[in-house]
Amino acid sequence: VQxxxxxxxxxxxxxxxxxxxxxxxxxxxxAAGAARPVDLYPVARRLTLDVVVRxxxxxxxxxxxxxxxxxxERPQAYLESPAGRQLPHPFPFTARSKVRDDRRAxxxxxxxxxxxxxxxRAEDQDDLLAVLAADDSLSDAEVRDQVDTLIGAGYHSTxxxxxxxxxxxxxxxxxxxxxxxxxxxxxxxxxxxxxxxxRLDLAGRVMRETLRLHPAxxxxxxxxxxxxxxxxxxxxxxxxxxWSSHLSGRDPDAxxxxxxxxxxxxxxxxxxxxxxxxGAWAPFGGGAxxxxxxxIAQTELTLAISRIAQRIDVEPMREAVPQPVGMVxxxxxxxxxxxxxxx
Numbered sequence: 284v285q286x287x288x289x290x291x292x293x294x295x296x297x298x299x300x301x302x303x304x305x306x307x308x309x310x311x312x313x314a315a316g317a318a319r320p321v322d323l324y325p326v327a328r329r330l331t332l333d334v335v336v337r338x339x340x341x342x343x344x345x346x347x348x349x350x351x352x353x354x355x356e357r358p359q360a361y362l363e364s365p366a367g368r369q370l371p372h373p374f375p376f377t378a379r380s381k382v383r384d385d386r387r388a389x390x391x392x393x394x395x396x397x398x399x400x401x402x403x404r405a406e407d408q409d410d411l412l413a414v415l416a417a418d419d420s421l422s423d424a425e426v427r428d429q430v431d432t433l434i435g436a437g438y439h440s441t442x443x444x445x446x447x448x449x450x451x452x453x454x455x456x457x458x459x460x461x462x463x464x465x466x467x468x469x470x471x472x473x474x475x476x477x478x479x480x481x482r483l484d485l486a487g488r489v490m491r492e493t494l495r496l497h498p499a500x501x502x503x504x505x506x507x508x509x510x511x512x513x514x515x516x517x518x519x520x521x522x523x524x525x526w527s528s529h530l531s532g533r534d535p536d537a538x539x540x541x542x543x544x545x546x547x548x549x550x551x552x553x554x555x556x557x558x559x560x561x562g563a564w565a566p567f568g569g570g571a572x573x574x575x576x577x578x579i580a581q582t583e584l585t586l587a588i589s590r591i592a593q594r595i596d597v598e599p600m601r602e603a604v605p606q607p608v609g610m611v612x613x614x615x616x617x618x619x620x621x622x623x624x625x626x
Contacts, residue, residue, distance in 0.1 A: 284575055287411035292479030296338055301475055301582050304590040311596065315623040320600050324446050324618035327587075328352075331441040334583055335434055338395060341410035351434070354389040358382045359439055362611050363433065363488075365462075374625045378594035381525045393427045430594055440499035441583060443614035444490075444566075447497035448588045450615055451491055453599045455544050459592050461485055466593035477522045480582065487591035488546035489580060491555070491564065496531040496544065498566035501613045502527045505572065528565045529613070596620040 307330035314321045332352045332419045336344055345352075361369065361382045364586070372379060400416035401423075411433070415426045462485060469482035507522045518524065533541045537558065538548070549555045558564045567574035574580070600620040608616040 284411070284415070284433070287414040287576050288578060291580060293582055296579065297479055297582065298475050299337055300334055300586050301335055301338050301470075301479075303330055304338070304587050305594075306330075306333070307587075308591060308594045309482070311503045311623050312625055318557065319622050320598075320620045321623045322618040322620050323597075323623070324614075325452060327445040327449070327619070328439070328442040330587065331583070332438055332447065334579075335437050335441075336577060337410070339430060340432060341413070341572070344396060349387065353393070354385045355434065355438060357385050359435070359611075363609065366551075378537070388615075389431065390427055392428050394423060397423050397426055399421040430482060433576065436574070437580065439612045439614075441580050443499045443585050443609070443612045444494060444584055445587055446615050446619045448489060448493045448584060449591070449597070449619050449621070450590060450599065450604055451493050453621065454590065454604060456601075457601065458489065458546070460594070460599070462489065462589055462592035466589045470590065470593060480585060483585055484590045485546060486540075486585045486592075489547040489588055491549045492544060494566040494584075495548075495564055496542075497607070497613060498528040499612050499614075500566070503568055506549045510523075512596050528568075531563055531565055533562060537561070541554045594623045594626055596626055 307326050308486050310329065311321055311323060311326045316324070329348075329352070332355075333345070333348050336348045336351055363379060366379070368378065371561060374380065396412060397416055403413075412426070412430060415421060415429060418426075420427075442467040452462060465483060465485045469479060472479075472482070502525050506527060507518050507520055507524060510520050511518050531537070535541050549557050555564075564571060567577035567580070598621060600622065601617075605617055607613050
């Protein structure tokens with residue numbers, strides 16, 4: 284799967300991502316014309332799903348974004364339900380049976396596209412499914428499961444991250460206008476390729492600071508591959524360990540005034556790399572089990588917050604950052620209600 288997320292492939296997705304952001308802004312402005320305030324959480328969710336589907340499946344599947352989103356919504360909600368309700372059983376007409384139906388319908392959509400890609404074998408396609416389908420060592424079931432997992436992992440988590448970014452950028456004095464000042468000359472240039480990211484320094488730092496305070500995954504699970512001692516505790520090989528990027532991102536030993544939102548923390552590139560390598564900044568994990576989609580997620584979030592700030596004015600309907608909610612994905616409680624107007 285890693286070859287499908289190479290930097291070269293991600294760089295070539297930049298124009299598509301900007302186009303998806305513009306479509307999302309248009310939808311937000313249309314909704315604002317009918318009723319205010321607008322909850323930008325569904326807008327962000329539709330945007331991230333659009334990018335996920337196009338990057339995984341290519342433009343041909345773009346017309347089925349809403350269908351794929353609907354098939355994912357009920358299973359995602361089911362994962363948030365109490366563990367007792369998720370006990371396996373074969374009974375029909377239950378929440379679990381409806382999730383099984385959604386999974387079968389989604390698998391049918393993916394299997395249909397896998398069959399097309401196996402036949403075409405086009406070498407110039409940039410989407411991930413083409414890369415996987417060209418690998419004869421993978422069965423159709425393995426390709427399908429990879430795609431299912433990648434949609435599930437990259438869809439709601441990126442939505443939550445963008446939602447936190449909207450809150451933080453809108454609430455912190457001067458950040459929204461500074462993002463706009465940076466975006467105007469950056470997007471005025473003709474080259475909307477990967478070099479666009481080099482002109483969005485503040486947007487990148489807003490992304491990193493938001494993920495420090497609000498990582499989409501609050502906890503992660505790892506297995507110790509050798510005996511090790513950490514903080515006076517001896518951990519035996521094979522022990523399962525829960526770790527938290529939420530806690531490491533707020534550790535006062537690593538971050539001065541850790542609860543303060545300050546994108547300037549990441550202005551020093553050398554210090555930024557040091558904090559990432561030490562595990563203090565680890566919203567995508569690290570090592571061999573690092574999130575495979577980290578590059579496309581950071582690219583999408585940076586482009587999105589910059590382009591949105593450039594195109595619209597927002598007025599948060601709350602004066603404080605909302606509380607987090609979610610057992611699987613850490614997202615802002617109550618969504619992202621804001622007054623929205625064209626710039």
